[in-house]
Amino acid sequence: MVQRKGWQLPNIRLLSTAAAPEPVMAPSREGPAVVDCALYSGGIRQPGERSVKELFEAARDTADAFVWIGLHEPTEAEMAEVAEVFDLHPLAVEDALSDEQGPKLERYEDTAFLVVRAASYVEHTELTETSEVVETGSVRMFVGEKFVVTVRHGSIGGLTAVRADLEAHQDLLAQGPWAVVHAICDRIVDVYLKIAAAFQRDLDFVETQVLRREAGSTIGQIYQLKRELVEFRGAVLPLQQPLTMILDGRTVKMSKEIRRYFRDVNDHNNRVVDRIAGYDDLLNSLLQARLAQVTVDQNNDMRKIASWAAMAALQTAFAGIYGMNFKYMPELEWRYGYPGLLIVMLITTALLYRSLRRAGWL
Template sequence: MGQFKGWRMPLTGSPADVVETPPQQPERHHDAVVDCALYIAGVRQPEQRTFAEMYEQAGETPDAFVWIGLHEPDEADFAAVASTFGLHPLAVEDALSPEQRPKIERYEDITFLAIRAASYVEHAELTETSEVIDTGSVRIFVAEKFVITVRHGAIGELRSVRADLEAHRKLLAQGPWAVVHAVYDRVVDVYLTIVAAIQRDLDHVEAKVFQRTAGIDIGHVYQLKRELVEFRSAVVPLQQPLAAILEGHLVQLPKEIRRYFRDVADHHNRVVDRVNAYDDLINSVLQARLTQVTVDQNNDMRKIAAWAAIAALQTAIAGIYGMNFKYMPELNWRYGYPIVLTIMLISSIILYRYLRRSGWL
């Protein structure tokens, strides 16, 4: 994999042949370029030159194209790329924006695509602050002789995608859209692993919610709901770009590549169906937990009311004797005091057993 310095790759040969980096281009620019290569008939060429020179050769060579991979470039990093490949300013602006909805747009002979990558964050247990889904994004410029991938965030690395493609030269020989397919295929395959992991989380939450004594707080359910919403916002909007690619309104793909994209679309539809089902399920679980909370509160209020009724009975009896009327037949009874206490105790027991039998206690 070539090492870059100021967008300039070292030439093979003697030190005198090495072209020095122009002083006006800061050394930091090489950090944005992950890899750059010229492919002819699916074979990576060993020559190490500037991407402008590679692009020029690709234009003169049949079945050749250039693939540049960048990671979080800034405007200065991307200026030379945009100028060399004639990228539209609006597409460049979208490529540099950290937040972008999945889409596909056509700028004359160049197609711009945006896709959101995602990954599942392993966690010991679900909490109110657990991060379940982490997302990133990939922007792609594709034309007849080049493909440019721009990645934002730590999610969605493409080194392994490039390595897999270089190992399948027949597929890579299909051209730049084979790269686009490989990126889409990798992202959607990760979606499938995520929905399987979310299924385990949902099963755990559902089991906890419907236990006799719920062992999960409503905040945990709501946090999983928020993470699922984030994942859904990455997955569902991809349907429109995939449909546009398959319908052929914006781009005309080789038959073989179209067949591969159809397989990606099938996998993506499976993901969308499961995400929608999970959303309905977690809404039901959340509603069930809210209902449980309401029932628990009602039970608590009934218990409080029951004990208040028992206390009110004793208060009523004691209140009568606290009136201090002169003529009360019980006042001069020798056993009046213990008899009244006995009546209070018996009435409390009778009322307690009645309320217990009625389910209030």
């Protein structure tokens, strides 16, 4: 048994009378990795003070019981102790500790390993070129016949509220470990829907700004929103495959009732996927529209520059001709030749300006 100072998992005493509040933790965790652990029998949290190993042994001796232990950013040593108690596969344990894991579902003999990416919307008063719109985390779940081990990475995706809701619905919790998995996935996908709605508001704002000629959104703002959408899509889109595997009835075994609940989760996730695809198309269109506006503005500027250059070139032509110092030139000896030439230059410039103005170049 691997031991750490002040913590040894099989000997931890966790009160099972009520769920302990889950602290909001930063990515660099402080304190024990075990957030909460309890034995459930018939959908009811069992009272008593026992170690995790004792709880698991009690679950195996009871027909309708299982253990749910929640971890937050465990170390290798802490995860090794959990793996020893629940006999988790080393490859799955390695994936549970990995920083980068996309949504997936794998089977290791009698244990399923599911990875889901949690997400949250970052409120902002103004959308800038560096605004963070979506923050993501990860929830990894080991699911066996008599246990559920949840491993959370990141500061989002807390499961305290999920546990409390499940304990308030004993009939659902009595369905077993996969009822816990459904509740977690359902909560995460519901948050996806809220993020999608918030994204719609940001897109509406950007669209309005792009169509405003005097103060449109910058390309940097549009590109930043597109990057945040890519991060959000990386959480939502890959979840389709694990949910499909759950629903096919061959990869994992669960009751028909729980599978119906997962079908609802899958429907909601597909809705978010469709909305993300629409958002991506809209952002591409807005980006192209803004680039077209920039091109048009540049062309307008070039036409104005060319117009002023033409008027300057006309004056330069007059000055160039009379600066050749030829002896015989029209009106060279005329008393009013100089002011006359200035008047001709002014009139021709006014006529050229009027012509360019009517043509829309100025």
